Amino acid sequence: MEKNSSDNPTVDKLKATFGSEILKTEMFRNQLTVIVKRERITEIMKFLKDDPELSYDLLVDLTAVDGLTMDMHPRFQVVYHLRSMQFGRRVRIKAPVPESDCKIASMSSLWQTANWFERETFEMYGITFEGHPDLRRLLTPEVFKDYPLRKDYPLRGKGEREVILPEGS
Amino acid sequence: MSVENLEQIESVFASTSDELKTKVKDRQKKRLIGEDDEESIQAWQKSDTMVLNFGPQHPATHGTLRMVMELSGETIVKLDPSPGYLHTGFEKLGENYTFNQFIAVTDRMNYLSPLSNNIGFAEAAERLLGIDVPLRAQYIRVIQAELSRIADHLVSIGTHALDLGAFTVFLYAFRQREFIYDLFEISTGSRLTTSYTRIGGLFRDFPEGHEQQIKGWCDQFRIVFDQIEGLLNHNKIFQDRTQNVGKIDAKTAINMGLTGPGLRACGIDYDIRKDEPYLVYDRLDFVVPVGNEGDVFERYLVRMEEMKQSCNMIEQCLRDMPKDGPVNVDDHTISLPNKSRVYGSIEGLIHHFKIIMDQHGIDMPKGEVYHATEAPNGELGWYIISDGKGVPYKVHVRPPSFVHFSMMPYLCQGGLVGDAVAVLGSLNVIAGECDR
Numbered sequence: 001m002e003k004n005s006s007d008n009p010t011v012d013k014l015k016a017t018f019g020s021e022i023l024k025t026e027m028f029r030n031q032l033t034v035i036v037k038r039e040r041i042t043e044i045m046k047f048l049k050d051d052p053e054l055s056y057d058l059l060v061d062l063t064a065v066d067g068l069t070m071d072m073h074p075r076f077q078v079v080y081h082l083r084s085m086q087f088g089r090r091v092r093i094k095a096p097v098p099e100s101d102c103k104i105a106s107m108s109s110l111w112q113t114a115n116w117f118e119r120e121t122f123e124m125y126g127i128t129f130e131g132h133p134d135l136r137r138l139l140t141p142e143v144f145k146d147y148p149l150r151k152d153y154p155l156r157g158k159g160e161r162e163v164i165l166p167e168g169s
Numbered sequence: 170m171s172v173e174n175l176e177q178i179e180s181v182f183a184s185t186s187d188e189l190k191t192k193v194k195d196r197q198k199k200r201l202i203g204e205d206d207e208e209s210i211q212a213w214q215k216s217d218t219m220v221l222n223f224g225p226q227h228p229a230t231h232g233t234l235r236m237v238m239e240l241s242g243e244t245i246v247k248l249d250p251s252p253g254y255l256h257t258g259f260e261k262l263g264e265n266y267t268f269n270q271f272i273a274v275t276d277r278m279n280y281l282s283p284l285s286n287n288i289g290f291a292e293a294a295e296r297l298l299g300i301d302v303p304l305r306a307q308y309i310r311v312i313q314a315e316l317s318r319i320a321d322h323l324v325s326i327g328t329h330a331l332d333l334g335a336f337t338v339f340l341y342a343f344r345q346r347e348f349i350y351d352l353f354e355i356s357t358g359s360r361l362t363t364s365y366t367r368i369g370g371l372f373r374d375f376p377e378g379h380e381q382q383i384k385g386w387c388d389q390f391r392i393v394f395d396q397i398e399g400l401l402n403h404n405k406i407f408q409d410r411t412q413n414v415g416k417i418d419a420k421t422a423i424n425m426g427l428t429g430p431g432l433r434a435c436g437i438d439y440d441i442r443k444d445e446p447y448l449v450y451d452r453l454d455f456v457v458p459v460g461n462e463g464d465v466f467e468r469y470l471v472r473m474e475e476m477k478q479s480c481n482m483i484e485q486c487l488r489d490m491p492k493d494g495p496v497n498v499d500d501h502t503i504s505l506p507n508k509s510r511v512y513g514s515i516e517g518l519i520h521h522f523k524i525i526m527d528q529h530g531i532d533m534p535k536g537e538v539y540h541a542t543e544a545p546n547g548e549l550g551w552y553i554i555s556d557g558k559g560v561p562y563k564v565h566v567r568p569p570s571f572v573h574f575s576m577m578p579y580l581c582q583g584g585l586v587g588d589a590v591a592v593l594g595s596l597n598v599i600a601g602e603c604d605r
Contacts, residue, residue, distance in 0.1 A: 028537065028538070029297065029538050033537070057423050058426065059426060060426070060548065061552060061567040063565045065554060066563075070562060079552070081539055085423060085439060092537075092539060111426070112425045112575075112579075113426030113572055116572070138253060139253035139605075151264075153261075155262075
């Protein structure tokens with residue numbers, strides 16, 4: 001179980017350091033969510049990782065959310081789950097990403113875990129991670145050009161299965 | 170060493186780091202008989218690299234994993250894992266299935282321990298609802314989760330030993346796993362695709378006398394466990410193939426996201442069952458095995474000890490669990506009514522209809538939740554977003570195998586091809602979970 005917000009200094013420290021860059025904090029089912037501006041995501045994540053009182057040293061998970069049918073503005077959110085090995089706390093960081101400018105800084109220099117998660121998020125949602133060393137498709141073939149986890153992509157695909165893949169792909 | 174040779178070496182290693190260069194060279198020197206046999210070093214340096222495609226249909230990958238290796242002699246210079254051959258689109262399916270339907274999909278994820286996935290997903294959904302299942306159901310879930318942990322580790326160790334040439338262990342382990350699958354068949358109705366949990370409880374209670382069957386299995390398993398240990402622990406060949414292979418230190422392991430037995434083998438005492446207890450793990454008395462070397466052999470030892478602890482946990486659960494009682498929450502908006510009520514009363518029929526029919530389903534609150542459970546391979550996390558409908562808005566799974574497979578280049582580069590097989594077996598990468 002995550003600690004209560006009362007003995008969790010994460011929010012206070014983040015607000016003290018970054019002020020208005022922290023857009024919103026939520027507690028639901030005892031889980032802390034912090035929504036931050038994507039322009040400062042690198043500094044914020046670095047701070048969370050290196051600050052001795054927080055030391056969120058494990059990037060558990062990285063994914064994105066497409067809020068098309070949920071009326072989310074901007075359309076995408078990149079979601080990071082962090083865990084501190086020392087204190088046993090977890091936190092969820094979200095950064096909104098608009099559809100017109102689908103870009104966010106890569107975390108692969110801070111955590112090597114991010115490398116594959118970002119590749120997966122890129123191929124499923126079409127969000128480009130700037131500074132990623134090797135942003136290729138991971139689970140789908142190279143000839144597949146769509147972003148299947150977007151809400152406007154149909155469940156049964158757009159007929160890719162009927163197209164015979166060219167030799168060597 | 171001539172200038173020509175040097176240029177050749179440089180071109181080979183142009184795409185690799187300095188650290189790796191020294192690693193490969195040192196490794197090669199060690200492989201040579203005698204101190205510095207200049208002739209054979211030169212012979213190796215003259216050789217070009219070759220690209221070897223490993224998988225996706227190779228027996229040692231235990232599934233459909235593919236790795237592209239660049240080899241210099243027998244040494245891996247570069248390794249590029251390439252998953253995706255079993256990509257099924259589970260997360261897309263999750264956005265179109267109701268919560269209870271999706272449980273059938275979770276079976277197909279880690280096909281060595283389907284019950285762990287069932288339980289993990291149900292726990293996450295119940296956390297979103299903010300409910301706890303009845304006590305007997307919690308105990309049954311723990312028993313089933315620990316049985317699947319043993320089954321998973323048995324397969325992992327059995328196939329791992331088989332890859333390294335120990336055939337007998339494989340037979341011992343698989344025979345035991347077959348017994349566990351028989352137990353699953355008795356309690357869930359199927360060996361592999363169990364779909365045992367429901368949101369708010371279980372598909373059904375244990376049948377009559379099933380506790381004694383599990384107890385009997387535990388008793389005979391202890392004897393076989395000692396035999397497996399005796400076959401491998403002091404086996405010189407096994408030790409040579411696994412000790413100091415695929416080593417990783419704790420700091421790098423955390424940075425790369427290693428969890429589960431692999432991380433505990435590095436000396437980090439991190440087990441979600443202890444650190445963030447769910448179900449009834451806080452009532453059980455068990456020890457989390459922690460290694461210190463972080464190599465393949467240590468991961469094997471941690472897995473072995475975990476099986477022993479799981480066996481103890483199962484016996485404790487059988488002793489402490491309530492002898493009868495409900496296994497589903499008493500809430501008609503969450504769990505299905507029993508069939509006699511469905512066929513015998515209008516309310517039962519309506520409740521059944523409301524949960525089963527399209528555009529209905531369980532009334533989930535709006536919100537999002539990330540819930541992690543300790544699966545046999547590591548941290549299995551479920552990130553569920555609900556917009557208040559019966560179908561989740563987004564289901565994302567954090568599969569341990571996906572993260573572990575991405576570590577292969579770090580663990581294997583500079584080693585031999587045979588070591589890559591050993592490392593892959595020790596991480597127990599399951600393609601179904603990796604590719605989803």
